[in-house]
Amino acid sequence: MATKGWFGKLAQGLAKTRSRLADSVRDLFRVGRKIDKDFLQELEETLILADVGVAATRRIVEDLQTRYHDREIQPGDDLVAIIKKDLKDSLGQADRGVRFAPTGPTVILVAGVNGSGKTTAVARLAHLMVSEGRTVLLACCDTFRAAADEQLAIWAKRVGVEMVRHQPGADPAAVAFDAAEAAVARGADVLVVDTAGRLHTQDHLMRELGKIRRVLEKKIPGAPHEVLLVLDATTGQNAIQQAKEFRAAIQVTGVFLAKLDGTAKGGIVLAVKRELGIPVKFVGIGENADDLAPFDPDAFVEALFGNGGA
Numbered sequence: 001m002a003t004k005g006w007f008g009k010l011a012q013g014l015a016k017t018r019s020r021l022a023d024s025v026r027d028l029f030r031v032g033r034k035i036d037k038d039f040l041q042e043l044e045e046t047l048i049l050a051d052v053g054v055a056a057t058r059r060i061v062e063d064l065q066t067r068y069h070d071r072e073i074q075p076g077d078d079l080v081a082i083i084k085k086d087l088k089d090s091l092g093q094a095d096r097g098v099r100f101a102p103t104g105p106t107v108i109l110v111a112g113v114n115g116s117g118k119t120t121a122v123a124r125l126a127h128l129m130v131s132e133g134r135t136v137l138l139a140c141c142d143t144f145r146a147a148a149d150e151q152l153a154i155w156a157k158r159v160g161v162e163m164v165r166h167q168p169g170a171d172p173a174a175v176a177f178d179a180a181e182a183a184v185a186r187g188a189d190v191l192v193v194d195t196a197g198r199l200h201t202q203d204h205l206m207r208e209l210g211k212i213r214r215v216l217e218k219k220i221p222g223a224p225h226e227v228l229l230v231l232d233a234t235t236g237q238n239a240i241q242q243a244k245e246f247r248a249a250i251q252v253t254g255v256f257l258a259k260l261d262g263t264a265k266g267g268i269v270l271a272v273k274r275e276l277g278i279p280v281k282f283v284g285i286g287e288n289a290d291d292l293a294p295f296d297p298d299a300f301v302e303a304l305f306g307n308g309g310a
Helices: 004-013 015-020 022-028 037-049 054-069 079-091 118-131 148-159 172-186 202-219 238-250 268-276 297-304
Strands: 106-111 136-141 162-164 190-195 226-232 254-258 280-284 292-294
Touching (some): 037 054, 054 079, 079 297, 106 118, 106 238, 118 136, 118 148, 118 190, 118 226, 118 280, 118 292, 136 148, 136 172, 162 172, 190 202, 202 238, 226 238, 254 268, 268 280
Parallel strands (some): 106 190, 136 190, 226 254, 254 280
Antiparallel strands (some): 280 292
């Protein structure tokens, strides 16, 4: 469950989405209004504008219409409470925790396009692990982007962890190999692997990610134990297409949704679950190392509607 402090950050971060979604929903769901054609069309438009996605929106609207016709929903019912429950149910109860290795280092492979907030996400994950008492090693496999290693090194120093890197332009898989060896030799609890977000072609990027994954698998049994895809919430539906491409290449196990505080498209959380079947495991809000938390569907929906924290 989210802490009260985190809930406050989440509620503040979702202010833009809430002003677009929740306020409109509350107006739609005024007491006594019939769930007729006009109502359903307005609801659909509201959800689409919040980037809930076509598939998720259609399911929510059709479910509400069916339940109204079947008299499961009566005039005067609290429709806001009903749709909140529907949203929570649609997010499911998937295991959103990190899958830690039973023995040896747990390897978390982090992918995402440049500009998504990937490197910051790596640092935040490291900070979270350290705060839980784990020793962490970072691997800078983003060897193509100018100053990527310097950026990650600054974060590593800030959160108090060590880092493995090579010269710019080096083979990313070679960095992964050395980092895996170092994680085992040093007895690290967690190895977090940062990867390139853009190479000369998208195919080249996906092949490189696959190579890194194979190297990790050979060096550490079961690795990578988690493959987290960082998506920029501000890109809305474009993030869904990115996720489909990465999922096909590297078997994504969870999503880290970054920049949730900078968008009116917070409904993308629902679209990710509905269209991809991949759980959102972490959300990032703010600029500090500790501005992330494991994703909590109940807290998310409550914050979306501006209600009290967990």
